Amino acid sequence: MRKVLVVGGGYAGFYTAWKLEKKLRRGEASVTLVDPRPYMTYQPFLPEVTAGSIEARHVAVSLRRHLPHTHLIVGSIVHIDHAHRTATVRPVEGPEQELAYDTIVITAGAVTRIFPIPGVADDAIGIKYVEEAVATRDRLLAAFERAATLSPGPERRKPLTVTVVGGGFTGVEVFGEMLSLATALLRHYPELSADELGFHLVELRDRILPEVAADAARWVVHHLEKRGARVHLGASLVSAENDRIVLSDGTAYDNHLLVWVAGNQSNPVVARHTDLPVDAAGLFRVRADLRIGTPDAAVPDAWAAGDNAAVPDLASDVPGGSFTVPNAQHAVRQGKRLAKNIVADLRGRKVKPYEHHSLGTVATLGLGKGIFQYRRIVIKGPLAWLMHRGYHVLAIPTWERKVRVALVWAAALFYGRDIVSLLAVQHPRAEFVAATLGARQRRETQEPTEAVVAGTPIQSAASSSADKATAAAPRQSG
Incomplete structure (x- = not known):
């Protein structure tokens, strides 16, 4: 063969x-x-x-x-x-x-395209693999838990600040979905308010979504800004060291989560x-x-x-x-x-050339929000979002995966998103190691094996067993 x-x-x-x-x-x-x-x-x-x-x-x-x-x-x-x-x-x-x-x-x-920008290699996370997407979600959810325990002010706004670098399809979709999740989370956190959210999308070019028409791209920017986001066009990331974002247009702010989707x-x-x-x-x-x-x-x-x-x-x-x-x-x-x-x-037959006419472009901008373009036809809002879901549930391979995804969407209609953070799963042995160290410290600092209760010596089980073993052992002659 x-x-x-x-x-x-x-x-x-x-x-x-x-x-x-x-x-x-x-x-x-x-x-x-x-x-x-x-x-x-x-x-x-x-x-x-x-x-x-x-x-x-x-x-x-x-x-x-x-x-x-x-x-x-x-x-x-x-x-x-x-x-x-x-x-x-x-x-x-x-x-x-x-x-x-x-x-x-x-x-x-x-592979993901990385530039030698201070802080990016240490703090940024990509969205190319499912592990990265899960970690991004868990970090955002954990940040809300942390912010809810802090007093109003800069310290509370920092964990609620997210920066996405890259205004292509992946960057805009991730940004829109995370913004949608953060906005939905506010109803579960009465301590927090919408004006404390800080969502920043950074794009080096003077526009986002180069695959769609300029008018459609401008509409997306306006739509995101209406939802409270800031879109930095014509700006690049200069530094991300020490959780501090510095952009080429002079903008600087404290940041918690940095997502890097600046191309491949x-x-x-x-x-x-x-x-x-x-x-x-x-x-x-x-x-x-x-x-x-x-x-x-x-x-x-x-x-x-x-x-x-x-x-x-x-x-x-x-x-x-x-x-x-x-x-x-x-x-x-x-x-x-x-x-x-x-x-x-x-089999010795003639091969054929690859040719495919585009079916259009579609992007999700969050729950119930999207944009679709096919040539000069542009559809915005809930209908585009439904088209996005419909196309991709048909495109994902195998019926098993199609059914699983559809069932999760159906459940979300009745019960909403799952907002449980499993950030600790990235360090599964942390609790076990802490318990082991605690037990070791207790052994090293425990009381002497002999204690006195009401004036009567009480021997520990270990020392008592050792004494019995010594007594039972045969004596050797000198």
């Missing part, structure tokens, strides 16, 4: 392996998938995880459960030598190993640790049929898609062509086309 190696279990990688399982004949090829996590994260739902509208586990699709015929390796690819058809795998535990393959599919995605950059393995051709941005040069290579010549047995590939956009109206936008809408469909093309190539 030919060996097919899929690098990355995100949208494109998961759908490639999923469709290969359905289309390959028995004994035709084996499929191996390598990813650092044993699940695929449905990232469009992460903003709702931060707001408690969706259970965290429901946006994580188990690779082992839904890819039963794929060999899964939990680890990272650190080097690709396509000339010799080998990849170096670094598993979660154990030494690195060489993995041989015949066909490689690289869908490793992108090429995967370092793709950019620097492979002999396959990449462009100046560190992305694979990909043909329209998703083979790695140039329009004139393809690299045999090498394919790529998703955020680590510059895929020609055949549906674009831009003269000279352009590349597909790195979003879930394209990655899912590219994964499906990849599987079909790989099977066709294995």
Whole structure:
């Protein structure tokens, strides 16, 4: 059998392996998938995880459960030598190993783009994985608990201050959802008021949401500001040290929670640790049929898609062509086309180019609030929010996950959000360690083993047992 190696279990990688399982004949090829996590994260739902509208586990699709015929390796690819058809795998535990393959599919995605800004590496948190979304939500909920115990003033406003850096789709959605959660929490905290909330969205460009029309983007800014938020356009983060935010426009304030969603950059393995051709941005040069290579010549047995590939956009109206936008809408469909093309190539058939006309863009801005745009059609408010939920519950893979997400939404209609913070779960041994140290200190400082009660010596059980043992022991002759 030919060996097919899929690098990355995100949208494109998961759908490639999923469709290969359905289309390959028995004994035709084996499929191996390598990813650092044993699940695929449905990232469009992460903003709702931060707001408690969706259970965290429901946006994580188990690779082992839904890819039963794929060999899964939990680890990272650190080097690709396509000339010799080998990849170096670094598993979660154990030494690195060489993995041989015949066909490689690289869908490793992108990594978060970080700038050397003081304080960011120490305090910021991203929203790329479900663990980050859960931690962000728990920190916000815990901050409300802390603020409720403080007296009115700067000390109480600080834990209620949140800064989101990045005005793209993810940044705006996370910002809107967190603002919606914070506003809803106020009714459970009569000690706190809306004017004590400090929500700041920072964007380097002079507008947010570059994927929508300028008028629609301005409406979103106005909408967020009406809800009490501050949107800093044309500003960058200068420092975040010591919980103090300093922006390039001179704004400075104390901050509690810093969320970094300022875009992505090429995967370092793709950019620097492979002999396959990449462009100046560190992305694979990909043909329209998703083979790695140039329009004139393809690299045999090498394919790529998703955020680590510059895929020609055949549906674009831009003269000279352009590349597909790195979003879930394209990655899912590219994964499906990849599987079909790989099977066709294995069977000696002609492969087909990838072409997809955008279905529009939709974003959630909080519970009951959203925006949708398809060409010149713009829909705002509750209807756009319903369209967002409807599209993504259909788009998330597997019926099991669709049903789970829908049930959580249905329960929220009657009982509202779950506002319990599980921040302590990030340190599960803290209470156990504290109890152990307490017991040790008590042993070290306890009273002598012999006490006097009413003038009569009372021996401890330990010393009494020791005395009995000594008395029972046979005497040795001198």
